[in-house]
Amino acid sequence: MLKSKQTSRPGQRIEDTIMAILEEDPCNEESLFQKIKQGQTHTLEDSQIYSALLKVLTSLDISENESEAIWKNIIDNKNKLTHCLGREVGIRVAALDYFTNINPKIKNPKIIEMKLFAETEKLILVDELTRLYNRRHFETALVREFKQSTRYNQNLSLLIIDIDDFKKINDTYGHTTGDEILSKVAKKITSCLRTEDTACRIGGEEFAVIFPQTNEEQALIASEKLLEACRTIQLSGKSVTLSGGIVSYPEKVKTCGEMYDLADRALYTAKYSGKNQIVAYSNEKRSSLRFDANLELLFILPDKTLKTISKNISVTGIAFDTEDDITLNESFDVKLRESDSQNEINAKIKVIRKEEVGIQKFHMGAEFLELSSEDQTKLSELYTLHRYKSKIPTGV
Secondary structure, three states: OOOOOOOOOOOOOHHHHHHHHHHHOOOOHHHHHHHHHHHOOOOOOHHHHHHHHHHHHHOOOOOHHHHHHHHHHHHHHHHHHHHHHOOOOOHHHHHHHHHHHHOOOOOOOOOOOHHHHHHHHHHHHEOOOOOOEOHHHHHHHHHHHHHHHHHHOOOEEEEEEEEOOHHHHHHHHOHHHHHHHHHHHHHHHHHOOOOOOEEEEOOOOEEEEEEEOOOHHHHHHHHHHHHHHHOOOEEOOEEOOEEEEEEEEOOOOOOHHHHHHHHHHHHHHHHOOOOOOEEEOOOOOOOOOEEEOOOEEEEEOOOOEEEEEEEEEEOOEEEEEEOOOOOOOOEEEEEEEOOOOOOEEEEEEEEEEEEEEEOOEEEEEEEEEEOOHHHHHHHHHHHHHHOOOOOOOOOO
16 A cells, blocks of 8 residues: 555545645656555545546546546547657646647646645635634535445434534633634544544534444444543633534435534534533434423513413423413513522513313413523523433434
8 A cells, every 4th residue: 555655634635645646656647546546545436536636637627427538538648649759748748738639628728836736725625723624625525425425325424513602712711712722622623533534614613524434323422532532621620512413324314415404403402402412413203302391481471471380391492381371373572480590581482382181271382482692501501400300312
């Protein structure tokens, strides 16, 4: 196996692998294909490798369907040029001649040092602060890996993670400290990954990790180790914590377009049901973590206040019994009060489920319409108080 001088990094693109081989042996491009096949960590079809080769050598996006045939045409052109000129012609010169004179795809070529071009190209794909890939590369990589997974009937998992209370870190310690935390978290993420995994910074304090050939159970184990590594980062004597959401193909998702949305939904549940945890997306009918909680529930009406007790609560809604015949789909301003802590949450809810369970007794279900960030935090704290009382297993 060819050992490149360039250390491979998690999620390294096939184009970066090609560049590393070229750096080591720049005068032997014809053997590139075999070297990649022999030493690749990428599980790619021949057509994908040829397409990547042409991309590196010419910066042209050649479809996989025609890439192998074009590569062979370029080799034939190289041999003809070598015979005509009576001296060896490199494959790059042959490729330039092919794409300008035989199969015109380049109208106005420019000579540029390949390493300089590759470094410039990376600036478009790599986040400057964390040195992880950015959202642009994430979107391309996810499509590529999903395509591979469906083609070879392999598992694929996506983790979306978010630093807990990052706004508070910035507000308390300043953006310089916030940037240091982002950089440290990125290094911890990278240290936990395999070469084939891809880590990206996709938002302010939001990261994504693509786990090829990994089912949900394996991804949960890997993600928990990742969170544990990040907890070693200390700020004023306290651990930095993260929350994450996972979705897996083909267990829970059928299309690439769903993967980010469903992982993000699982992340939302993790954030507002206690933080500092990983939640796997579930396609069960009930879409939120619920826990039993007898909270005082006050309906604020223009002329009066109705009082009742909640039965259970989730990050998206609440269930309660009442003797008042509340109209379905009606919305109310409410207060939720926890007797032990006296935490009070203000919200707007809409009644979406109504069942008569006795004479002048109704079982109601309502969803939260409005909940401020402060009240979302209070709801998260309530969940932490009650999470071990709940009999419903963790899921989304």
